[in-house]
Amino acid sequence: MDQIKNEKEEPIIKIRDLHFSYPSGYEALKGINLNIFKGEVLAIIGRNGAGKTTLVKHFNGLLKATSGEVLVNGLNAKEHAVSRLAKIVGYVFQNPADQIFSSNLWDEVAFGPKNLRFSKEEIDSNVENSLKMVGLLNKKDTHPYDLIFSERKLLCIASVLAMDPQVIIIDEPETGQDYWGIKKLIEIIKEYESIQRSIVLISHNLALVAECAERVIVMNDGKIVGDTFTPDILSNIEMLSKARLKPPQIIRLTLGLSKWNVPKELITVRKLAKYLSGL
Amino acid sequence: MSLIEISDLYYSYPGFEAKVLKGITVNIDKGSFTGIVGPCGAGKTTFSLTLNGLIPHLIGGKMTGSVVVDGLNTMEHPIADLSLKIGMIFQDPRAQLSGSGLTVEEEVAFGLQNLGVPREEILERISKALIDVGLSGFEERSPFELSGGEQQRLAIATVLAMEPDIFILDEPFAQLDPMGVEEVASIVGELNKKFGKTVILVENNTEILANFADRILVMEAGKIVADGSPREIFTDIEYLENTGVIPLQVTELAHLLKKEGKWDKEYPLTEDEALKEIKRIFFW
Ligand SMILES: Nc1ncnc2c1ncn2[C@@H]1O[C@H](COP(=O)(O)OP(=O)(O)O)[C@@H](O)[C@H]1O
Ligand SMILES: Nc1ncnc2c1ncn2[C@@H]1O[C@H](COP(=O)(O)OP(=O)(O)O)[C@@H](O)[C@H]1O
Ligand SMILES: [Mg+2]
Ligand SMILES: [Mg+2]
Numbered sequence: 001m002d003q004i005k006n007e008k009e010e011p012i013i014k015i016r017d018l019h020f021s022y023p024s025g026y027e028a029l030k031g032i033n034l035n036i037f038k039g040e041v042l043a044i045i046g047r048n049g050a051g052k053t054t055l056v057k058h059f060n061g062l063l064k065a066t067s068g069e070v071l072v073n074g075l076n077a078k079e080h081a082v083s084r085l086a087k088i089v090g091y092v093f094q095n096p097a098d099q100i101f102s103s104n105l106w107d108e109v110a111f112g113p114k115n116l117r118f119s120k121e122e123i124d125s126n127v128e129n130s131l132k133m134v135g136l137l138n139k140k141d142t143h144p145y146d147l148i149f150s151e152r153k154l155l156c157i158a159s160v161l162a163m164d165p166q167v168i169i170i171d172e173p174e175t176g177q178d179y180w181g182i183k184k185l186i187e188i189i190k191e192y193e194s195i196q197r198s199i200v201l202i203s204h205n206l207a208l209v210a211e212c213a214e215r216v217i218v219m220n221d222g223k224i225v226g227d228t229f230t231p232d233i234l235s236n237i238e239m240l241s242k243a244r245l246k247p248p249q250i251i252r253l254t255l256g257l258s259k260w261n262v263p264k265e266l267i268t269v270r271k272l273a274k275y276l277s278g279l
Numbered sequence: 280m281s282l283i284e285i286s287d288l289y290y291s292y293p294g295f296e297a298k299v300l301k302g303i304t305v306n307i308d309k310g311s312f313t314g315i316v317g318p319c320g321a322g323k324t325t326f327s328l329t330l331n332g333l334i335p336h337l338i339g340g341k342m343t344g345s346v347v348v349d350g351l352n353t354m355e356h357p358i359a360d361l362s363l364k365i366g367m368i369f370q371d372p373r374a375q376l377s378g379s380g381l382t383v384e385e386e387v388a389f390g391l392q393n394l395g396v397p398r399e400e401i402l403e404r405i406s407k408a409l410i411d412v413g414l415s416g417f418e419e420r421s422p423f424e425l426s427g428g429e430q431q432r433l434a435i436a437t438v439l440a441m442e443p444d445i446f447i448l449d450e451p452f453a454q455l456d457p458m459g460v461e462e463v464a465s466i467v468g469e470l471n472k473k474f475g476k477t478v479i480l481v482e483n484n485t486e487i488l489a490n491f492a493d494r495i496l497v498m499e500a501g502k503i504v505a506d507g508s509p510r511e512i513f514t515d516i517e518y519l520e521n522t523g524v525i526p527l528q529v530t531e532l533a534h535l536l537k538k539e540g541k542w543d544k545e546y547p548l549t550e551d552e553a554l555k556e557i558k559r560i561f562f563w
Contacts, residue, residue, distance in 0.1 A: 047458065049426045053427075175453045177319070179525045179526075260558075260562045270535070273536055276557065
C-alpha cells in the first residue's frame with residue numbers, strides 16, 4: 001500500500017512486524033506492518049478493542065514493542081524517551097481527563113512546549129496559534145474544567161499542536177462533538193495538513209473520515225486487514241462488515257446508485273450533490 | 280397523567296449564578312421514546328440529571344419548579360427510591376463504573392447486590408446483560424483494562440441488569456464502533472417496543488434517533504426550543520445547522536439539491552427514501 005506515496009520517500013513512521021502484549025498477557029497487536037509518510041492524513045478505523053489506541057501509543061513511545069520494530073524519523077522508538085519522541089509525534093488522548101492538569105487554558109497549552117524547552121517567543125506564538133486554531137483563544141484564562149466536554153477535547157488538540165510535532169495523532173476526537181465541533185475538527189485537520197504535517201485520525205465517524213482522510217487502514221483483532229485509498233475502503237461493505245463497521249448513510253446511498261453508473265468515489269454529501277446536479 | 284411531568288424547571292450549579300436550565304415544562308408519556316438533541320452546553324446532561332434526582336440531591340445547586348417521576352416529586356424523594364424507577368447511562372462511562380468491581384462480572388453485580396436481588400437471579404441478569412452489550416466472555420476481565428468502547432458497553436450493561444422502567448441515556452454511543460451503535464440502539468429500541476420501557480435518549484446521532492424515537496426535543500441554552508416528530512424536526516436542515524445539530528446525510532443531500540432546483544419533494548430520512556426519489560428525478 002506504500003505505493004500511494006512516492007516510493008523513494010522515507011516514511012516518518014516505519015513499523016515492521018510489531019507485536020505487543022499487555023502485562024496481563026493479552027496480545028493486542030499481532031504483527032503490524034505500516035508506513036506513514038510526510039503530509040498525509042491517515043485514518044485508522046476498526047471495532048472497539050481492535051487495537052487502534054494500542055498501536056498509536058507505540059508511535060510516541062508510550063508503549064514499547066514486545067517484538068518487532070517501530071522507527072520514528074529513523075529513531076528506534078523503544079530506545080528513546082517519550083519526551084524525545086514528543087517533538088516528532090504528538091498524541092491527543094481519547095479521554096481528555098488523561099491529559100489535562102493546569103489551571104488555565106494558556107498554561108495548559110504552554111506546558112508541552114515549555115517541557116520541550118522551546119524559547120519564550122516560540123512558546124507564546126505556538127500557544128496563541130494553537131488556541132486560535134481550535135477556536136479557544138478567547139477563553140485563554142478559563143480553567144480547563146470550566147470548559148464543556150467538547151471544548152476540552154479541542155483544548156487537548158491545541159496542547160499537542162503547540163509542540164508543533166511532525167505527526168499528530170488524534171484519538172476519537174468526534175466524541176461528544178456537535179455540528180460545529182465536527183466542522184472545527186475538519187478545519188483543524190485541513191489546516192494542519194496544508195503545512196505538510198502528517199495526521200493520524202482514529203475515528204468511528206466514517207463521515208468525518210470520508211471528509212478528511214486520503215488513506216484508511218482498517219484494524220481488526222490486532223491486525224491490519226485493509227490499507228488503501230479512502231473511497232476504496234469505505235465502499236467495501238464486505239471488508240467493513242468483517243471489521244464490524246458500516247459505511248455512512250451517504251456511501252450506502254451512492255452504492256445503491258451504482259447501477260446507474262454513479263461512481264463510488266462520491267463518498268461525501270457535497271460530492272454526490274455536485275455530481276447529481278450536473279446530470 | 281404522564282409518567283414524567285416537569286414544570287417550570289430552573290436550575291443553577293452550586294457556586295454559579297447563571298441558570299443552566301431556564302424554564303423547562305414538558306411531559307413524557309409512559310412507553311414513549313424521546314430523543315433530545317442540541318448543541319454542546321445546551322443543558323442536556325444537566326436536564327437528565329434532574330430526572331433521577333442526582334440534581335439536586337447529590338450535586339446541589341439551586342433548583343426551582345418541579346420534576347415528578349411516576350408520582351414521586353424528585354425534591355421530596357431520595358435518589359435510592361428514584362433509582363428503582365429510572366436507570367441512567369452517563370456520557371462518560373468511567374463515571375458509571377463503581378470502581379469497586381475487580382472484574383466485569385462483579386461490576387454488573389454491584390448494583391444488583393445493593394438492591395437485594397437473589398444470587399441465582401443476579402447471575403442470570405449478569406449473563407443476559409453482558410450478552411446484550413456484546414461483552415460475554417469478558418466476565419473475568421478488569422473494568423480498567425478495557426478499551427474505551429468496551430467500558431461504555433459495560434456501563435450500559437450495569438444499567439440493563441437493574442431493569443428499571445425508565446432509561447435515560449446520555450450520549451451512550453459516543454465511543455462505540457458503528458455496529459456497536461446499531462446493536463445497542465436496537466437493544467434500547469427493543470426495551471421500548473417489546474417491553475414498553477420509557478426511553479429518553481440524549482444523542483446527536485440523528486440517524487439513530489430517526490430510526491427509533493417517536494418524539495424529538497431540541498434543547499438550546501437551557502430551554503426546549505422545539506418539540507415534534509423526527510420527521511418534523513430533522514427535515515428542517517437550516518434550523519438544525521443553526522442549532523448545532525448534525526443533520527442526516529441524505530436529508531442534507533436533498534437540501535443541497537433543492538437549492539439547485541433539483542429536488543421538489545419532502546426531504547428523505549433514510550437511504551431507501553432517498554434512493555426512490557433520486558431514481559425518479561435523475562434516472563427514470
Ligand atoms: N491496560 C490494558 N491491559 C490489558 N488489556 C488492555 C489494556 N488496554 C487495552 N487492552 C485490551 O487491548 C485490546 C485493544 O485495546 P485498544 O487498543 O484500546 O482498542 P481500540 O482503541 O481499538 O478500541 C482490547 O481488547 C483491550 O481490552
Ligand atoms: N458541574 C458543573 N458546574 C458548573 N457548571 C456546569 C457543571 N456542569 C455543567 N455546567 C454548565 O452547564 C451548561 C450545560 O452543560 P451540560 O448540561 O453538560 O450541556 P450538554 O449536555 O447539553 O452539553 C454548560 O454551560 C456547562 O458549562
Ligand atoms: Mg481506542
Ligand atoms: Mg452532555
